[in-house]
Amino acid sequence: MKMTDGNAVVFGRSLKLEREAPAPSQADQIIRFYEEASMDYAHWSRGLNMHLGFFRWGMNPFDREAMLEQLNIEVAKRLELDRNADSLLVDLGCGMGAVARSIARKYPRSTIRGVTLAPSQVRIADSINEQCGLKNRIEILNEDYTNLPFGNDTVDAAWGVESVCYATGAEKEDLIREVLRVLKIGGRFVVADCFVTNPARNFTPLIKKCYSTVCDAWAVSEMATLELFVASLESHGFTNIVIEDASWRAAPSLAHAPLAVLTFVLRKWLAGQKLKEHTINNLKASLLALVLGARKSKFSYCIISA
Numbered sequence: 001m002k003m004t005d006g007n008a009v010v011f012g013r014s015l016k017l018e019r020e021a022p023a024p025s026q027a028d029q030i031i032r033f034y035e036e037a038s039m040d041y042a043h044w045s046r047g048l049n050m051h052l053g054f055f056r057w058g059m060n061p062f063d064r065e066a067m068l069e070q071l072n073i074e075v076a077k078r079l080e081l082d083r084n085a086d087s088l089l090v091d092l093g094c095g096m097g098a099v100a101r102s103i104a105r106k107y108p109r110s111t112i113r114g115v116t117l118a119p120s121q122v123r124i125a126d127s128i129n130e131q132c133g134l135k136n137r138i139e140i141l142n143e144d145y146t147n148l149p150f151g152n153d154t155v156d157a158a159w160g161v162e163s164v165c166y167a168t169g170a171e172k173e174d175l176i177r178e179v180l181r182v183l184k185i186g187g188r189f190v191v192a193d194c195f196v197t198n199p200a201r202n203f204t205p206l207i208k209k210c211y212s213t214v215c216d217a218w219a220v221s222e223m224a225t226l227e228l229f230v231a232s233l234e235s236h237g238f239t240n241i242v243i244e245d246a247s248w249r250a251a252p253s254l255a256h257a258p259l260a261v262l263t264f265v266l267r268k269w270l271a272g273q274k275l276k277e278h279t280i281n282n283l284k285a286s287l288l289a290l291v292l293g294a295r296k297s298k299f300s301y302c303i304i305s306a
Ligand SMILES: C[S@@+](CC[C@H](N)C(=O)[O-])C[C@H]1O[C@@H](n2cnc3c(N)ncnc32)[C@H](O)[C@@H]1O
Pocket: 030, 034, 048, 049, 050, 051, 092, 093, 094, 095, 096, 097, 098, 099, 115, 116, 117, 118, 121, 143, 144, 145, 146, 160, 161, 162, 163, 166, 167
């Protein structure tokens, strides 16, 4: 038997071998998801925020955009930067640049580099940054946040909003190590994301199913486990670690999900547009996230600063 480029010649007969396509890597799955689903977020947020909001007393809980923008402000505050000093900041998993734009406005002397795996997000973010007059201060790069194109000790502060969940394992150690490498001594790292808490207590079958469906739909291999993530920060030398459980702050914006999903589907239906696979997954995950959000003993939305 002789092999020739996918064909096997068996006793003179040519047989086409069925080659199994290699399973897509985690990065490929993330890219595929965001290449297809990113613009769906325009229905969730005018400013293309791809995350939950932060509610403060006195805010209108029906104004979703204000709560989404408030989360960006909360992250900005925790960076504790001097508004009057030049700074180099990095947005780890920047999506379409919404958080970076808010932070650029809060810190007028900052220069921001956002990194994302999805090439279309780079193009969209660039064009909005241009329209907002921020193109000269925000550069969006198609890069992996576990292999940043920045030198050691060059960055004043970095943040990851609902993007850290994509790093490896429950500790997200590959990302933490890379952030530590690029941060200057004394530099700040702020994360806002959903964390698994109490991992020792088993998930019920229903929660297990919801959790795995949400992860699959959003191309997340596993969410960070709070205790392990914080232990990893400590073991890499991060200090002054502050963990804030912001679940109740995020809840009013999460409660917008069912109506947002319904109006999105209706709008597509009225326009005669078919829903794509990743869009359906995104909608499903947005609804199931409500179930996970209700399991306060197992999942928390946290803001962690270090
Ligand atoms: C839910 S979106 C959040 C976007 C943005 N932070 C926001 O809140 O609007 C997750 C983002 O993480 C990015 N991401 C995931 N893994 C990444 C990696 N290894 N390197 C760079 N970006 C990554 C995705 O490309 C996507 O832009």
